[in-house]
Amino acid sequence: MTKFRQLLGPLVAVLGAAAGPAFGAAPEIVVDEMRTQYQKIRVVKLAGGLERPWAVAFLPDGGYLVTERPGRLQLVRDGARTEIGGLPEITAIRQGGLLDVSLHPEFERSPWVYLSYAKGGEGGTALALGRGRLEGDRLAGFEEIFVQDRFSVPGRHYGSRIAWLPDGTLLLSIGDRGAEPARAQDLGDHAGKLLRLNADGSVPADNPFVGREGAQPEIWSLGHRNIQGLVVGPGADVIWATEHGPRGGDELNRIEPALNYGWPIVSRARQYGDESPYGEARRREGFEDPVYEFLPTLAPSGLALVTTDRFPAWRGNLLAGGLVAERIRRVVLEDGEVVHEEELLLGVVGRIRDVREGPEGLIYVLSDTADGGLYRIEPVD
């Protein structure tokens, strides 16, 4: 995909120049009107100059909280930004640093801001989850509420997406951490899992492996390489997750508790070197087949579910962002099967790190570059 970046680089510059204001200024119309299969859209850049932005959350007053992977949390409001203080110690190494941000579902009453991040310790880093109350430009009383059970190298595959279930618990993904894929199959290890926690970090009593000897009680599902897209709905028990394969094997899964999604034993992925199969089998009883494999490679990042009628033809669709693919894939589901797809934003913003539906139904995108941006997709009538 290097060739793709080579090719699209100059293009984005051309568009930026054509749009009027200098590239980097914000807000700025990046694409005034773009036709898609059912929906004309506009793309607006709300903020630029973000260093490897990883996630965005929406404040009730219209502000955006954006994490920058090197370890900063930015409040973007009316085109200006304020760095938020009161963060924990964060280890920015390789894929690690400050990662996801998510507000407590009843934020106006409980103004907790949740952050996932890489924490340094003996043996490397671990994924941690913490929360602080947003007070002005600070997180007050930040507390670490979960730390992965093992610190390891080499600083890859943190997973780290946060999503809330309607019962007030939260899901947190952790990747296999890159060096020992088999950790994803070990119930005694948090790596390569989707976890479920109470809002204070404690373990819900009805988690599927609670009480099983040797199992980490936070585990909700296992056999995941690196979930970096996670969204709940429609309906209380529907969890969609996208995860990275090494080469191929980028999966969309519907997550059910206690199930094993296969990595690294059962996988559709291929070896980087010679394209030979990865793992023991492409499918096997006792392991969940993905709902879908994204081909060609997507390198899935943020995942959004379209829940409103702001983009009427997209309602109920998943929007899966792609790092390597530098596009969004609009995924149409019917009876649990992917029946149609459309590419969006190909060549417009570069590598995509996060895709979210805002509270007003518009779609927000973060680009994953050293000079990253926060973009909004708006319908054009």
Place this chain on the structure above:
Amino acid sequence: MTKFRQLLGPLVAVLGAAAGPAFGAAPEIVVDEMRTQYQKIRVVKLAGGLERPWAVAFLPDGGYLVTERPGRLQLVRDGARTEIGGLPEITAIRQGGLLDVSLHPEFERSPWVYLSYAKGGEGGTALALGRGRLEGDRLAGFEEIFVQDRFSVPGRHYGSRIAWLPDGTLLLSIGDRGAEPARAQDLGDHAGKLLRLNADGSVPADNPFVGREGAQPEIWSLGHRNIQGLVVGPGADVIWATEHGPRGGDELNRIEPALNYGWPIVSRARQYGDESPYGEARRREGFEDPVYEFLPTLAPSGLALVTTDRFPAWRGNLLAGGLVAERIRRVVLEDGEVVHEEELLLGVVGRIRDVREGPEGLIYVLSDTADGGLYRIEPVD
């Protein structure tokens, strides 16, 4: 995909300018070196200024025969072109005109050039197949050896790819002709079928529907909307075909004689208007499931099989060109299943009409524009 063309248009111009010679001159290096997953490639433009080129065939002396849909056959050799005379009357209307070109498999002994084309008649057009002997810059003794049984409007879905089987018979695809999809299910109608003919246009006695009352004896398989990619191998009985769905439903099929590939009853396609399902079911017993559905939309055109070691990592792969998608999808098969894909040439040449492996193992591409080009993909060591 309109947005895609909008975006990529300026890019191609930029590259053309950067490459040195004026765009349109040939031969010209379009991309000097492009990294792909396993193979560095160069893209060279061998000829420009071709009007809606549709197909390319390779002469033993190194020349290329290129059809132009308006009704011309060009001989391209050493950067110069010569229009070949002696063609039949051809009706250029909508998707119709001069379409595929293919040489007799023993061309040096039997210098027949086969052409598929739209032929006008009462009621509209029909797909015809004919052949003439290449003598200098003329086709001598051109004879029509097959004409579709019914002339119809509106000039769409001709199919029309030609491929040779190792037994010396040829396959010819015919689309459903656009107005009455149900024709693809009618054994009494050539439309929506893959046909098998002897080299002189007569019917092979071992065709599967020979002797069945009311059936056209040329039929090899049925239920096809519009096969425009067709290649044989590896092995004598392996036939790969790509066909267009209306929206989604772009299929890769492995063709077996007498089987029904479903269109328009069983299809993965969606309606253009509201994305609702097309046809009665996505799968049904008695109808062949495609090996693969290309998502997002490809609009499949030419199809090549990589048979040599010129691109070692691609050997055995299919290269499926795309009109709407403006790229090639490299398709890796294992045990009859698509296990990996890679995008090639995204944004480099625009809409792709044909993809072929040349006799020396290099890959040739035609771009589908009013100022189309013949391109060659070469490995860079």
